[in-house]
Amino acid sequence: MLLVIDAGNTNIVFAVHDGVEWRGNWRLATSAQRTSDEYGVWLEVLLSRAGIRAQDITCAVIGTVVPAALYHLRRLCREWFFTEPLVARASLDWGFEIKTDSPDGVGADRLLNALAAHAHYRGPLVVVDFGTATTFDVVDETGAYIGGAISPGINLSIEALHQAAARLPRIGIGRPHMVIGRDTVPAMQSGVYWGYIGLIEGLLARIEGEFGASLKAIATGGLAPLFAEGTAKFTAIAPDLTLEGLRLLSLRNKPPALPRDRARFLETE
Known part of the structure; x- marks a missing residue:
């Protein structure tokens, strides 16, 4: 299953897609100070209520306009779901041209x-x-x-x-x-x-x-x-x-691999 994380300035939305349909989505107020463990405990309860186990999550994708939130969201994916998230950036394969100055x-x-x-x-x-x-x-x-x-x-x-x-x-x-x-x-x-x-x-x-x-x-x-x-x-x-x-972006791009060693596993870009 795919874990989708949309981190906006006001709210962060977490959703799960099983390849056929959306299994649920949950909303949390955006806070750059919230840790990966806080996200994890909160999300694990909601996933359980939807009949989804942590091990059912096999890939993840993050889109964020709040750079300060990315560190803990990436750690959430790595430490709670053992997957390296794809992070939405202009450099990825979007399938279309971005015709802007920057x-x-x-x-x-x-x-x-x-x-x-x-x-x-x-x-x-x-x-x-x-x-x-x-x-x-x-x-x-x-x-x-x-x-x-x-x-x-x-x-x-x-x-x-x-x-x-x-x-x-x-x-x-x-x-x-x-x-x-x-x-x-x-x-x-x-x-x-x-x-x-x-x-x-x-x-x-x-x-x-x-x-x-x-x-x-x-x-x-x-x-x-x-x-x-x-x-x-x-x-x-x-x-x-x-x-x-x-x-759709996750379908167009190869999922990144988890870092092999513990030090790189915990670091961020």
Whole structure:
């Protein structure tokens, strides 16, 4: 079975694929201080509840935009599952060209989204990922990644609004029925939600205009279904696109071998 680890700025998602289907996925708040043993104890309990033994895990793949978390995630794979993880990097075989000025600077999550989106929906398309940042990533008809746009994520915007304005409370995310709020909180909810809908529709229109052709728009991330309710721009909703990208990447690349000696076994790049 394949252990997939998607380490984002806010959450780390662990998932297991048995070669046919996903057997489960579990989410944990991202913390660079969390050790491999903490991950291991937590994950072992959840795997057991899903009927999966540690020895059933035969390979692993990690995608992370948090470099500080990689050390302990790699140790988790080595010490708890006795496998050397494949780590998503621009230098791997993606099956497509990365047409940016600095391919190594593109976040692994953006490339993984591009890989999975083209495999399932075919380009040209744009992936909108509602994460800590809201990213727009463009894939051409051949599957090549050609760049995109990055905006502050919805939760970051809400927190910044609360922190910078003394009298504005911290609010939850939801779809208001009315644009004109009759009180402070409804007005904030309207501005946040419908403001983001405006950002999405505006950027998608400008991206299509610059690309010069119609693009399918694929929404991913935990908040994708919520924002898809407010616009007709999305062709499909795929909340777990990054996990699928990691699975596909692991199929394209040979699994690395474990270091032979104990010192190299415990070290990291």
